[in-house]
Amino acid sequence: MIEARALTKTFGLKLVLKGVHLDVAPGEFVALLGPNGAGKTTLLRILATLARPTLGQVKIAGFSLPQAASAARQKLGVVSHQPLLYSDLSAEENLRFYARMYGLGQYEARLTAVLDQVGLAARRRDLVRTFSRGMQQRLAIARALLHEPEVMLFDEPYTGLDHAAANMLDQVLRDVAARGRTVLMTTHDLARGFALANRVLILARGVIAHSARTSEMGLNGFLQTYERVVNERG
Amino acid sequence: MSAVNAYARTVAAVLWKDLTAEIRSKELLSAMLVFSLLVVLIFNFALELDKAARENVMAGVLWVTAVFSGTLGLNRSLALEKDRGSLDGLLLAPVDRSAIYFGKVLGNWLFMLTVQVIVLPVFSILFNRPILNPMLIVILLLGTAGYAVIGTLLASMAIHTRAREVMLPILLLPVTVPVLVAAVRASSAALINADWEDIAPWFNLLLSYDVIFIGVAYMVFDYVVEE
Numbered sequence: 112m113i114e115a116r117a118l119t120k121t122f123g124l125k126l127v128l129k130g131v132h133l134d135v136a137p138g139e140f141v142a143l144l145g146p147n148g149a150g151k152t153t154l155l156r157i158l159a160t161l162a163r164p165t166l167g168q169v170k171i172a173g174f175s176l177p178q179a180a181s182a183a184r185q186k187l188g189v190v191s192h193q194p195l196l197y198s199d200l201s202a203e204e205n206l207r208f209y210a211r212m213y214g215l216g217q218y219e220a221r222l223t224a225v226l227d228q229v230g231l232a233a234r235r236r237d238l239v240r241t242f243s244r245g246m247q248q249r250l251a252i253a254r255a256l257l258h259e260p261e262v263m264l265f266d267e268p269y270t271g272l273d274h275a276a277a278n279m280l281d282q283v284l285r286d287v288a289a290r291g292r293t294v295l296m297t298t299h300d301l302a303r304g305f306a307l308a309n310r311v312l313i314l315a316r317g318v319i320a321h322s323a324r325t326s327e328m329g330l331n332g333f334l335q336t337y338e339r340v341v342n343e344r345g
Numbered sequence: 346m347s348a349v350n351a352y353a354r355t356v357a358a359v360l361w362k363d364l365t366a367e368i369r370s371k372e373l374l375s376a377m378l379v380f381s382l383l384v385v386l387i388f389n390f391a392l393e394l395d396k397a398a399r400e401n402v403m404a405g406v407l408w409v410t411a412v413f414s415g416t417l418g419l420n421r422s423l424a425l426e427k428d429r430g431s432l433d434g435l436l437l438a439p440v441d442r443s444a445i446y447f448g449k450v451l452g453n454w455l456f457m458l459t460v461q462v463i464v465l466p467v468f469s470i471l472f473n474r475p476i477l478n479p480m481l482i483v484i485l486l487l488g489t490a491g492y493a494v495i496g497t498l499l500a501s502m503a504i505h506t507r508a509r510e511v512m513l514p515i516l517l518l519p520v521t522v523p524v525l526v527a528a529v530r531a532s533s534a535a536l537i538n539a540d541w542e543d544i545a546p547w548f549n550l551l552l553s554y555d556v557i558f559i560g561v562a563y564m565v566f567d568y569v570v571e572e
Contacts, residue, residue: 115442161436161443162572184439195429195437199366211358212438254434 112137112293115157118167120153127153129317130167133211137261142304144274145314146341150295154314155266158295159189185213188260188292191279194251198240202231202250205239206257213258225253229283245276250282263287265296269303277338281307299338305330312338315344355440359448363422363457367544373421373456377414381464384410389471404532408525410464411489412518415457416443419496419514420503422453428502438568446497446566454493461485480535480544484551488528491555498562501569527551 113135120128127150135141145151157169160180168223169176172186182335189195196205203222210218226232227247239247248268255263265284269277274299284307288294305325311333313321320338323333367373388406392398425431435445469476496517503512531547 120544156495156572159437181439181441184437187437189433189437191430193433195430196431197362197366197431199369200362204365207356209434209438210360211354211361212435212440214354214439220494235353 112139112142112172113295114168114170115154115158116168118154118157118169118258119165120150120157123163127317128157131314131317133312133319135262135293135295137293138291139310140288140308140310142295142308143295143297143314143335144299144301144304145297147299149274149296150313151314152266155191155264155295155297156275158186159187159264163166178228183203185258185316186261188258188263189266190248190251190255190263191266191311194239195237195301196250196254198248199238201236201238202242202253203225203235206254208222209254209257215258218257220259227258228256228286229253243276243277244271244280245273247279248272248276249283252280252287258286261293265293265294265298267297267299269298269300277303301334302330305333313340315341318344320344352441352444354516355438355444356448356451359435359445360451360455363449363452367456372425373418374380374459374490376421377418377460378463379415380417381410381460384413385468385471387465399472400474400537401533403474403536404529405531406472407468408530409527410527411457411466411485412492412521412525414460415453415489415492415516416494416517418456418460419493420510421518422449422456423497423500423504424509426453432504432570442567442570443563446501446562449501450493450497450562453497454490457493458486461489474536476536478535478538481532484528484531484535484544484548487548487551487555488524488532491524491528491558492521493550494558494562495524498558498566498569501566504556522552524551525552528564536568 113133115133117133118128118131118172131154136269143151157164158171160176160183162180163177169184172184176183179229200208206222207218210222217220223232226235229252231246231250231253234246239250242250272280281303296304296308308325310322310324312319321336323336373547385406392402426435436442465476499516499520500513503509506512527547527550531544531551533545
């Protein structure tokens with residue numbers, strides 16, 4: 112569902128991604144972990160068609176980037192640490208705006224369904240600026256789910272959330288994964304990423320240095336591997 | 346749904362979003378309006394002018410006001426998208442990205458025109474000159490359109506820089522010199538009810554520049570916003 116081959120990205124003279132190879136199968140939940148500056152956000156932005164790779168090929172749901180970027184975006188739902196919402200619009204106005212942008216016809220029932228899914232139906236007419244950080248993040252997920260994407264990209268979705276909001280986000284993410292969507296998530300929360308994903312990848316210094324199935328190892332073993340891999344890569 | 350309908354729907358959605366958010370917050374319009382009124386007042390009291398001198402500087406004052414307040418609005422309009430991350434939200438939509446650009450241009454143009462509608466009567470009173478002149482109104486529409494077309498494109502570039510508030514006027518003013526010269530000259534002629542032959546060369550330059558920049562922006566916007 113997600114394929115990246117020899118993906119390289121430079122900003123000026125700085126080499127951020129160094130020939131990344133990535134495959135995510137349909138229905139898989141993959142957590143992309145790594146220290147600050149490893150290139151996680153850059154990789155996700157390329158997959159989300161927000162950035163162009165310097166070299167390499169990317170396919171999302173069978174569509175090659177950048178040639179078929181618009182078709183790929185129809186299959187993509189993206190949630191980042193910023194909510195990508197308009198604070199002077201209400202929750203339902205934000206969703207209505209994005210429904211129009213995604214060309215959805217008869218979208219009112221879909222709006223209600225996604226608001227129910229993230230537990231915000233009662234606040235649908237409230238302005239987003241009155242929402243807590245956790246509620247904004249849940250609405251951001253509703254926005255990303257609106258067009259029923261096959262592939263979901265989450266970039267540090269837990270940033271700024273308190274314990275209760277993070278637990279609620281866990282439940283929403285499990286729900287998203289349970290519906291068969293392909294998910295790629297970056298996070299600094301190693302335990303949470305390990306608990307949610309089927310597979311974990313460690314990105315260090317612009318390369319995927321380790322890949323492991325979560326069913327084949329325990330959290331402690333993974334944490335030791337993570338320390339070792341990150342330290343080896345400096 | 347045809348491609349043209351889909352394109353128009355995207356432009357309309359972005360415009361609706363900008364207008365609805367602005368009607369709620371009044372963030373852009375209030376700043377642009379206060380700034381414009383202050384500029385007109387300052388020019389009025391700073392320049393001690395006789396009737397002939399007043400006629401010579403009127404169009405210049407009018408366009409300086411429009412340009413400065415327009416720059417303020419353009420900067421804020423794109424900075425709000427960038428700071429709240431919503432620009433990424435727009436760029437993630439499966440649409441021709443130039444439609445997003447034209448939606449933003451229409452919004453910025455309408456904000457500039459709204460300010461002009463309020464400022465022009467004040468300008469008319471202070472400078473003692475009737476401004477209900479159809480030719481002047483057409484020139485204002487074309488001049489502000491050209492400024493919004495170029496300004497929205499350059500503001501999309503400037504918001505990615507650290508000194509974006511300074512960067513936009515530095516980039517924008519030199520590029521819009523042909524629009525501004527044509528607009529000031531055409532407005533000057535229109536304000537003294539000159540013949541069409543005197544207005545036509547500047548009017549045509551203004552119109553040509555608008556058309557050329559709409560074409561350029563349509564072609565390059567995707568490259569401007571993608572990292």
